[in-house]
Amino acid sequence: MDFISDTLILSRMQFAFTAIFHMLWPVLTTGMAIYLVIVEGLWLKTKNPDYYYHxxxxxxxxxxxxxxxxASGSPMAFQFGTNWAPFSESVGDFFGSILGFEATMAFMLEAGFLGIMLFGWERVNPVIHYIATILVAFGANLSTFWILTANSWMQTPxxxxxxxxxxxxxxxxxxxLNPxxxxxxxxxxxxxxxxxxFVIGGISAWYLLKKRHQAFFTRSLKIVLVVAIAITPLQVYVGHLSAEQVYHYQPTKLAAMEALWDTIPAGEKADWxxxxxxxxxxxxxNWEIKVPNALSYILEFKPRLSEPVLGLKEWQPEDRPSMVGLVYYAFRLMSGIAFVFVGIMVVSIIQWLRGKFTAESLTEQKLLMWAWIFSAPMGYLAVESGWIVRCVGRQPWVVYGQIRTADAVSNLPAGNVLTSLIIFLAIYTLLFFSALYFGSRIIRKGPNFDLPLPNATEVETPLDVNPAKHIPNSRPIN
Incomplete structure (x- = not known):
């Protein structure tokens, strides 16, 4: 229990907790905003109200x-001034302005047009509404750009x-434009x-297993699959490129990712x-299962290394990551999930090509639908694991090779930090269960086909709506 009197450990725990919790939410908004752009664009092009209801x-x-x-992101920014004041004072001229750009350019853009996207369907021209949706998506993903620019600078200043x-x-x-x-x-x-x-696909699969709005959610699953055909293999490739840059710029992190203690010289074969x-x-x-010569091909696509892979023993313990096991398994969890996604995508494509991706047949493919359902939380695990590798693997540096984490923490009483950590735990727990409650209500209620169609003439009938009674053809909610 010595950690409760250590300001550095408590401050790191607080930032880690708030960061891990906060990351759950923008991960979905940035990606789902692009999906909304797709379905609204299809609505404008085809005038099929199914896309409107999506x-x-x-x-x-x-x-x-x-x-x-x-609600969860605001405290993270404040912590740079409260818990990490020496860090902010040292790098504020660059790092602070990047975070300022994220708030003024990206967040304000997203928030400014969000009201039009949500409530402007019958108040503005459909094209104007679509532009608002595009700007919301652009703002959400611009946030990703600025946050990753700031964090990348911490990795390679x-x-x-x-x-x-x-x-x-x-x-x-x-x-x-750091490396x-x-x-x-x-x-x-x-x-x-x-x-x-995969969240949208998982929710759609849940509806199909429940035999509710089968045609409606078959359509959403097909849209997801079409986009996933390009995204899932591309993510594996870009992830490999990211590992390569760690190899060249952060050898201590790579050694922790591979639990490599002894250096492998150039010209040698490297087991994975x-x-x-x-x-x-x-x-x-203590024990290890190796794949012979695999690391050589993973890093360089060669049977022998052209550069040495440095082991952790090349550095003093205080100059290398201390939580090797966490970094090692977080990297494998992230990578493993990426390949699981590829597998689900491939199986789904095969079924589609076999003509078994219809509303009727999908409800009978329980194993595939359960795979999609279980994939819904996997993306979150992969993202959180990736950030653990990225940030814990950078230790003991807050700015790699320049500022130690121990020198970046504010001189605060440990009791004050512990108090704020407990408060964050309580508030974020309340937020988490509130989100689960309201999210489950939205999902259980399902789409509302009684919403009026904005400025619509000569439109098709939605797939899940009885044209005579305008009643969704679905099972009642139990």
Whole structure:
């Protein structure tokens, strides 16, 4: 229990908890916003009201996540001034302005047009409404750009130099275009979209198993699958590129990701650790299952390494990640889920090509539908695991190679930090269960086919609506 008197540990725990919780919500809003752009665009093009009802239904889940994201994200920014004041003072000229851009450019853009997207269906021209939806999606994903730009700079600082402990900017754009930025932004963009696709697909599969609105949710599942055909393999490839940049710029992190204690020299074959039990005390693994020569191909697509892969023993314990086991298994969880998504996508495509992706046949494919349902939370696990690898693997540095985390924490009484941590735990727990409650209500209620169609003439009849009575053809909610 010594940690309760350690300000550094408590501050790290508080930031980790608030970051992990907050990440649950913008992951869905950034990706789902793109889905809303797709279905509303299809509505404008085809005048099929099915797409209109899709936009209205999924927008409810979007706004719920947006609200929780705003409520949970604000304390993270304040912590830079309260718990990490020395860090903010040192890098504020660059890092602070990047976070300011996220708030003024991205968040304000998203929030400013959100009202039109939600309530403007019968108040503005359909084209204007569609532009508002596009701007909401653009703003949401612009947030991803700025946040990942700031965090990438912490991984590979560029664009200036540290003078007497303070970062002096010499080239602002060089700082933004630091070595990690492009691949990191791409990786996170694809992660949010992929997670959102499998959440939408999982919810759609749940409806199909319940035999409710089968035609309606078969359509949403097909849209998800069409986009996933491109996204899931692309995410695996971009993830590989991200691992390559770790190999070149952050060798201590790579060593922790692979639980590699001893250096593998250039010109040697490198085995890949499939599973292991890292032990920091003995600086080795208690046991390990290896795939012969696989790491050489993973890193360089060659049978032998052209560069050495440095082991953790190359650095003193205080200069390398201490939580090797966490980084090691978080990386494998993230990577494993990516391949699970590819597998679900491939099986679904095969079924579609076999003519078994209709509303009638999908309800009978229980195993495939359950795979989609269980995939819904997997994207969150992959994203959170990726951030654990990214941030815990960077330790003991808050700015890699420049500022130690121990030197970046504010001089606060540990009791004060513990109190705020407990308060955050209580409030965020309330927010989490509130989100589950209202989210489940939205899902159980289902789409509302009684909503009037805005400025619609000569439209088709929605697939799940009885044209004579305008009553959804679905089973009642039990």
């Amino acid at each position: 936009a209205r239904f999924w927008a409810k889940l979007y706004v719920l996540n947006f609200g929780i994201g705003v 560029a664009g200036g130099e540290f003078v007497e402990g303070k970062f002096v900017v010499s080239n602002y754009f060089e700082g933004m 990690f930025m492009i691949k990191s932004v791409s990786h996170m963009f694809l992660a949010t979209l992929e997670t959102s696709l 650790s499939l599973l292991a039990a890292p032990n920091n005390k003995i600086e080795s693994n």
